[in-house]
Amino acid sequence: MASPVALFPVRYFRFSFTFSSSSRSRISVRCSATMATTSTTITPAIIVGGGRVGRALQGMGDGRDVLIGRGQQVPFDFDGPIFVCTRNDDLDAVLEATPSSRWSDLVFFQNGMLDPWFESRGLGDANQVLAYFAVSKLGEPPLDGKTDTNPEGLTAAFGKWASAVAARLHSGGLSCKVLQREAFQKQMLEKLIWISAFMLVGARHQGATVGVVEKDYRSEVTSLIAELESAAAAERQLTFDYGLEERLCAYSRAVAHFPTAVKEFKWRNGWFYSLTEKAIALGKNDPCPLHTAWLKEIKII
Structure with a gap:
């Protein structure tokens, strides 16, 4: 969405140039210039969660945001988006603290597979953000996850507040594209594959750090990526854009310092394991045998 442009009135400048000659003629030149400045309007937001991401988003605002902690009641008389920057396991508490009339204004910044939770709470068209930026420490500026395969950036937003999110991130020097549902779903699944494969x-x-995995254990991680890609594509009946493996490895190089650990299993690797359980219950082959074997190896299941 293009930023609004504020046009200032035309201003005129008079410049006088004096030329020495026998006639000592004086020539006046009248010039005009139109001054235009580009300004971005930041929509005030309620921000739930005062951690690294929540504080970073607040820092990109214009001072009109309302920051609340987990468990605090979300104001009902504040128009605008509600940025949810908590852990996934806190989402039920956030929903309970939000008036039902404002649920359509919730904007979820969480990683992982949220669709089953959305569906169970009647939030099928929820606003979401795939945040491919990182904040190393509280108060530090975010690092944009631009890569050599996607120099334009990977962060994406979906929903009625997507343009407002993009405008805020752009004002903070970060990339963000606004996507429609189908395109967003593909990117969401790509990030789910990335976090599930590299963490495992x-x-x-x-x-090992993400960078070490990409460099030293690339054959392992690419085999797992291929397996999870196939399973996700079959489950959602879609085709990923060509080059998924390289895109995910490129992102890993951009955030090479990230540590790895299998966390928030229900929201991440757990979705792929649910496909395994469903297939086995139907007497079919495990669509993710490598994933299952490695989860057992590290005693997650």
């Missing part, structure tokens, strides 16, 4: 392979190797 890293956990097999004493918590």
